[in-house]
Amino acid sequence: MKNKVHGWHIYLVVTFVLLGILISTQIHTQNRLLSDLSMQSTSDLSIMLKNLTDKRWLLTEELEEAEHNLLTYQNDYNNDTALLSSVENELNRLQLISGASAVKGPGISINVDGYLLSSDLVVIVNELWAAGAEAVAINDCRITATSGISYVETLDKTYLTCDGTVIQEPYEIRAIGNNATLEKSLTMPGGIADSLSLYQVHLNITLHDEIVLASQPVQPQLRYGKVPSKTE
Amino acid sequence: MFWLIPVFGLLIGVLIGSIVTIEIPLTMAKYLSVAVLAALDSALGGIRCIYEDTFNGLVLLTGFISNAVLAALLAFLGDQLSVDLYMAAVFVFGIRIFQNLATIRHHILNRFLKKHNVHAAQHKEDIQQQ
Numbered sequence A: 001m002k003n004k005v006h007g008w009h010i011y012l013v014v015t016f017v018l019l020g021i022l023i024s025t026q027i028h029t030q031n032r033l034l035s036d037l038s039m040q041s042t043s044d045l046s047i048m049l050k051n052l053t054d055k056r057w058l059l060t061e062e063l064e065e066a067e068h069n070l071l072t073y074q075n076d077y078n079n080d081t082a083l084l085s086s087v088e089n090e091l092n093r094l095q096l097i098s099g100a101s102a103v104k105g106p107g108i109s110i111n112v113d114g115y116l117l118s119s120d121l122v123v124i125v126n127e128l129w130a131a132g133a134e135a136v137a138i139n140d141c142r143i144t145a146t147s148g149i150s151y152v153e154t155l156d157k158t159y160l161t162c163d164g165t166v167i168q169e170p171y172e173i174r175a176i177g178n179n180a181t182l183e184k185s186l187t188m189p190g191g192i193a194d195s196l197s198l199y200q201v202h203l204n205i206t207l208h209d210e211i212v213l214a215s216q217p218v219q220p221q222l223r224y225g226k227v228p229s230k231t232e
Numbered sequence B: 001m002f003w004l005i006p007v008f009g010l011l012i013g014v015l016i017g018s019i020v021t022i023e024i025p026l027t028m029a030k031y032l033s034v035a036v037l038a039a040l041d042s043a044l045g046g047i048r049c050i051y052e053d054t055f056n057g058l059v060l061l062t063g064f065i066s067n068a069v070l071a072a073l074l075a076f077l078g079d080q081l082s083v084d085l086y087m088a089a090v091f092v093f094g095i096r097i098f099q100n101l102a103t104i105r106h107h108i109l110n111r112f113l114k115k116h117n118v119h120a121a122q123h124k125e126d127i128q129q130q
Helices: A008-036 A042-098 A118-130 A179-187 A192-198 B004-019 B026-051 B057-081 B085-129
Strands: A104-112 A135-137 A141-145 A147-154 A157-163 A165-167 A172-176 A203-215
Touching: A008 B026, A008 B057, A104 A135, A104 A179, A104 B085, A118 A135, A118 A147, A118 A157, A118 A172, A118 A179, A118 A192, A135 A165, A135 A203, A135 B004, A172 A203, A179 A203, B026 B057, B026 B085, B057 B085
Parallel strands: none
Antiparallel strands: A104 A172, A104 A203, A135 A141, A135 A172, A147 A157, A157 A165
16 A cells, blocks of 8 residues: 555545535535425425414414403403492492582572571571582581581570581581572571571571582491391 | 544544535535535545555545536436436445445455464464474
């Protein structure tokens, strides 16, 4: 084995380096080929297609279910919102009735000029309620379901009280409701205004488009009363 | 230890090919495989020639490149003519590779046997002399 050609190693090395490059390129290409879709056999492709179609149907069903759920939740949410707003309306109504919140609206104010008995005050308030007043207050005392109008006597003077608190003169009664109706209920012939005028008590009534009544911050604590269940 | 040279060269080539990934269009993959086959045949032929003392580096290198390119071209042409020349190339180069390998094996075996026989003969003579 003589080396007739000088530098045969170099030729051999170059040849085999090229061969190595070719082989590794071929392996690389073959790997790409195996993972390439266009080079797959028809049966493989049809199996792949079937699998993918199945998967697609599953996903479609899932999507439909999710959309259905979404719709249900949205309906629930809307129902909840409606419920919530109706509850809120009811709460506002009850707060206005109970005096837990301040109230504003059209109404009248009555300035009493003269000496007033507590029974006169009760009659005025009752007349206002009867005329459809939605809220009534004497000075700062809001008349609620548990309000009581009375009087206390000292040695020299009698004070009117509302809920046990002395009402200072001058008295101002304010009511919210249809202001014309409220006024008529007091000033009708033979009404309370007429009666009081016999005793030199004059009611100066002013009609307001908007009048504000303060809230009754102290609400009664209920310890005994309970709401009976609907079935009872 | 001359057989280290092709092994070493092959390793370097594979390394280069791995590092510098040459992107060949996938439609050319078929022709590349024929080219690899032709190149392998040429390389093995080169090794055979070393044993037969007819080695010529230039012949090897030109044969290597031209065989690879021609094989690929032939396969391509076959595809264009819808004749499976690709199969012919695989067949021919496959046979040649096996022939080359067989020849190389023969040479190696002969060399080994020659050495061994010489040793064995000497050993025999030694025994007889004793």
